[in-house]
Amino acid sequence: MEIVFDLPHAFGPGSSPEERTAVVDLLKRCARECGCGLSGPKGTQVAFQLGKAFSPGSSPRENARKLYALLGCLKAINLAYIQRRGLVGVDAYGSVVPTYDTPVYYDRTIVWDSIPALQARGYGDCKSLACAIGAEYEYRGYKTMPVHRYVRAEDSDTGQMQYHILVLGPYGFEDMSKVKGMGYHENAAPLRQRVG
Secondary structure, three states: OEEEOOHHHHHHHEEEEHHHHHHHHHHHHHHHHHHHHEEEEEEEEEEEOOOOOOOOOOOOHHHHHHHHHHHHHHHHHHHHHHHOOOOEOOOOOOOEHHHOOOEEEEEOOEEOHHHHHHHHOOOOHHHHHHHHHHHHHHOOOOOOOOEEEEHHHHHHOOOOEEEEEEEEEEOOOEEEHHHOOOOOHHOOOOOOOEEO
């Protein structure tokens, strides 16, 4: 299994060496935490090699451990991005528009998008949206935690484990995907909730 992060602010044209170094440090720390291989960058993307995680017969506990490490990593990368630029409406100099205030809408993706990649694409799914809003709240001084819900493979229409990511933050459990247009049909199966 491979998870790809798109990080144009660190690996794209015009990215600063300092920001690239900071992001690389966060990526390496995440790879150590989840016991994953790391490759890239290839263009603006890096890939985590998760081995047999998230495959049939993989351990739900191990899958959750890797998932939380990856979510924490993307949130930390987003927070560092905001800290370098400020958040509009919070700082007089802010240049990052809060995700709720953008036309970004919900649609499924395979790639895990950082805030600049998410806003450039114009849409994203639960993993990218949750990590964006989590970082924005943390920048404002609130603690946040990613929370996942799941449908077991045997209960899923697809025969695969399905996950949905929310944020536990200052307003309780928040599902930015629903706010940004995720339809009921995508969340209709009985989902089991996991916190931390």
